[in-house]
Amino acid sequence: GMKARGDWALCEGVNHFILHVYIHQPWEDRKPGVNAWFGTEFNRHNTWFSAQKAWLEYLRRSCFMLQQGTRAADVAYFIGEDTPKMTGLRQPPLPPGFDFDYINAEVLQEKLSVRDGVLTLPHGATYRLLVLPEWPTMRPRVLRSLRDLVKAGATILGPPPTQSPSLRDYPHSDKVVQELADEMWGDADSLESGERRLGKGKIIWGKTLEEVLRNMDILPAFTSDVSLLHTQRVVGDTQIYFVTNPHPREVVTTASFRVSGKAPELWWPHTGRSESPAIFDLAGNSVRVPLRLGPHGSVFVVFRKQAEPASRIVSVERNGKLLLDPKQPNRLDADGMQLIINNNGSIEARDGRSGNYRLQTADGSTHRLQMDSVPAPVQLTGPWEVLFTPGWGAPEQVTFAHLSDWTLRPEEGIQHYSGKACYRKTFMLTESMQDKHLRLELGEVRDLATVRLNGLDLGTLWLAPWHLDITDAVRPGNNLLEIEVVNPWNNRLVGDAKLPRAQRVTFLAKDSVSKEAPLLPAGLMGPVTLHVVEHGEVE
Numbered sequence: 001g002m003k004a005r006g007d008w009a010l011c012e013g014v015n016h017f018i019l020h021v022y023i024h025q026p027w028e029d030r031k032p033g034v035n036a037w038f039g040t041e042f043n044r045h046n047t048w049f050s051a052q053k054a055w056l057e058y059l060r061r062s063c064f065m066l067q068q069g070t071r072a073a074d075v076a077y078f079i080g081e082d083t084p085k086m087t088g089l090r091q092p093p094l095p096p097g098f099d100f101d102y103i104n105a106e107v108l109q110e111k112l113s114v115r116d117g118v119l120t121l122p123h124g125a126t127y128r129l130l131v132l133p134e135w136p137t138m139r140p141r142v143l144r145s146l147r148d149l150v151k152a153g154a155t156i157l158g159p160p161p162t163q164s165p166s167l168r169d170y171p172h173s174d175k176v177v178q179e180l181a182d183e184m185w186g187d188a189d190s191l192e193s194g195e196r197r198l199g200k201g202k203i204i205w206g207k208t209l210e211e212v213l214r215n216m217d218i219l220p221a222f223t224s225d226v227s228l229l230h231t232q233r234v235v236g237d238t239q240i241y242f243v244t245n246p247h248p249r250e251v252v253t254t255a256s257f258r259v260s261g262k263a264p265e266l267w268w269p270h271t272g273r274s275e276s277p278a279i280f281d282l283a284g285n286s287v288r289v290p291l292r293l294g295p296h297g298s299v300f301v302v303f304r305k306q307a308e309p310a311s312r313i314v315s316v317e318r319n320g321k322l323l324l325d326p327k328q329p330n331r332l333d334a335d336g337m338q339l340i341i342n343n344n345g346s347i348e349a350r351d352g353r354s355g356n357y358r359l360q361t362a363d364g365s366t367h368r369l370q371m372d373s374v375p376a377p378v379q380l381t382g383p384w385e386v387l388f389t390p391g392w393g394a395p396e397q398v399t400f401a402h403l404s405d406w407t408l409r410p411e412e413g414i415q416h417y418s419g420k421a422c423y424r425k426t427f428m429l430t431e432s433m434q435d436k437h438l439r440l441e442l443g444e445v446r447d448l449a450t451v452r453l454n455g456l457d458l459g460t461l462w463l464a465p466w467h468l469d470i471t472d473a474v475r476p477g478n479n480l481l482e483i484e485v486v487n488p489w490n491n492r493l494v495g496d497a498k499l500p501r502a503q504r505v506t507f508l509a510k511d512s513v514s515k516e517a518p519l520l521p522a523g524l525m526g527p528v529t530l531h532v533v534e535h536g537e538v539e
Helices: 002-011 053-066 107-108 139-151 172-185 211-215 490-497
Strands: 075-078 098-102 113-115 119-121 128-131 155-157 193-197 201-205 222-224 229-235 238-244 251-258 262-268 273-277 280-285 286-293 298-306 313-318 321-324 338-341 347-350 356-360 366-371 384-388 397-400 419-429 438-441 443-446 447-455 456-460 467-470 476-486 522-528 529-532 535-537
Touching: 002 438, 002 456, 053 229, 053 238, 098 384, 107 139, 107 155, 128 211, 139 155, 139 193, 139 201, 172 193, 172 201, 222 238, 229 447, 238 251, 251 298, 262 286, 273 366, 286 298, 298 384, 298 467, 347 366, 443 476, 456 467, 476 522
Parallel strands: 075 098, 075 128, 128 155, 155 201
Antiparallel strands: 113 119, 193 201, 222 251, 229 238, 238 298, 251 286, 262 273, 262 298, 273 338, 280 286, 313 321, 313 356, 338 347, 347 535, 356 366, 384 397, 384 419, 419 476, 438 467, 438 529, 443 522, 447 456, 447 476
16 A cells, blocks of 8 residues: 555655654553554554565665656646645646646746747756646736746646736736736637737647647657556656556556657666566657556666667567567567567567567567476475464464465464564475576565575565565575565454453554454465576577
8 A cells, every 4th residue: 555655656746755653662562652643653663664675675766766857747737826835736637648747936937938949947847838727816927927938939728817816006916917818818708719829939728738739749758558657757868757557456568658769678666677678669759668567566667778670579479470560569469478688688588488489670680589398387385384473462383284364364363463474384396497597476475575595585575476586595405485474563453452451462552443443464375386487598
């Protein structure tokens, strides 16, 4: 929930977070301790406090990227002059694929200028269109600034004002507003919609934003087959798009970016990993990129370099069957196989099915690729040793015959357990999996999982897909797998709410959870499986 809300805020223009609330905890033996009746607790007594670094790293990387350069938005909405005022109304509504900023009277009067028909601020932000609120009031000074901007080449959308909101110079101020409106809008009152040239610019009223932007030949900055959220930054010649999936399910889509002739790079903020896909399409002033995002997954799509024809794949065949057809550019799919451009310019294939591949690049050259069959995934079945933190109701050590949700266990102490539990299992690496690229998939986890293999910390997973590369940690023979899972305080607090205060193991300064509150799924539900990931290099 916090990630989805945070990603929404990032797409609204936020690029710096303050974590709230951190309350001083004077007692070591009273947990969760002193609490507020609002916000999210980030204090040291939170169950996931010591395991949240991976999420904070995600926020750090995302904020760093979104603090680069200037925000890219086509539309500026003037918020009006009534007070107090921080934001405005988006009327008419913004079409999908476009971004906006709010702008107030002070900035409009003192900082906004026009360069080659584009509204420009001193720090570099630009707008193609200024939208006025559908209100009848505007101070004469602001209206004069608007008139000067239009004469200099700006385009504005909105109705003419009829009076000033201020009593300064009243009633003369209303007369000045009416005279300026007549100069700018002309006979607008007699027409439901229209447009009028004034100097180098234009005034439009009564039309939808979609119609206005289309008539100005302004294409959406971002489109997708599936509804996604986005925001954009510009750093010189580099364009940075942040794209996030607002859905609690995986999505596979083709996204279009308003970029001309540049190659996409995928920067994954939850891992810090980046890669250059070899499959994408150039279409006029846009670049189309296939994207696969997990539930609430996010990615930065960065455009820095010109696309090289020798590295862009336009056709893929497997065993003579066409998977990617250059005659059907709307379908950017190679049957789930990833084709990545390495730093040395070679093309690497991942997750492909076995077979003989023939690939063609945009310069017309043909390449071969052989993908061998891989062993079937191996599920780690049988008993798991599970260690719970003593003193919180659950047994210190118990054996699970199979993986399941803690709330479905017969032990009441495990049903209501909150905190950290360590799952341990020893498994034998089969001969067919030795010397292979291996991926460990955890199935379903609630809510954080730190994975260690043979004593090596492989990191903390906190969102789907719940998998990681174990190639460098696995070894022939026996392997010790340890998975530390953390869930929030809810389940223990619900259990304690049903008990007399003298029998409770938790303490809250203010009761915030009812005994009727539902238990939240918890633990490692699995299935836990080992997968061989076939890698191949294109000849």
